[in-house]
Amino acid sequence: MPVEFYIGRMRVVHLALVAIALIGPLTASAQDRKQIPLPAAQGILPDVSGAVWAGNLLFVSGWLDPDLETHTDLKSQSMGVFKSLQEFLEAQKLTLDDVVMIHAYIGSVAGYEGYRAAYAQFFGDQPNKPAHTTLQVVLPAARRGALLEIDLIAVRSK
Numbered sequence: 001m002p003v004e005f006y007i008g009r010m011r012v013v014h015l016a017l018v019a020i021a022l023i024g025p026l027t028a029s030a031q032d033r034k035q036i037p038l039p040a041a042q043g044i045l046p047d048v049s050g051a052v053w054a055g056n057l058l059f060v061s062g063w064l065d066p067d068l069e070t071h072t073d074l075k076s077q078s079m080g081v082f083k084s085l086q087e088f089l090e091a092q093k094l095t096l097d098d099v100v101m102i103h104a105y106i107g108s109v110a111g112y113e114g115y116r117a118a119y120a121q122f123f124g125d126q127p128n129k130p131a132h133t134t135l136q137v138v139l140p141a142a143r144r145g146a147l148l149e150i151d152l153i154a155v156r157s158k
Helices: 015-023 074-091 112-123 140-144
Strands: 003-007 010-014 033-035 051-054 057-063 099-106 131-136 148-155
Touching: 057 074, 074 112, 074 148, 099 112, 112 131
Parallel strands: 099 131
Antiparallel strands: 003 010, 033 051, 051 057, 057 148, 099 148
């Protein structure tokens, strides 16, 4: 059960406590960690890991829509990101049901409804939706046309 508290009017859910309660303490040693090669479209810098397994947890960072040239609005990029992540997770023998946390970084709140519509299309039917944070930020990938980046954590069932 998530630990909830309020800062002003903002509800905060502490996911770390949820993760420890659900899957036990994180004890993945260096030998338990494995970097996953990513598709070239992700444009991950050589000194950055875009996806890493740590025990039964998969951490994915900075995922972009692979078709930035065609998808020029937030909804289409959101659809492209979630479809691409779905394919990547399947290659790791996971599904969207295994996702426990999403951080969405958007460049502008203009079009936010499009992001929410795309999110609902991929996660709306799940009975246990992932914890989710959306932040408006300055995106380094914006010069490539990115309007959105996604980080996520997925758990492989034992």
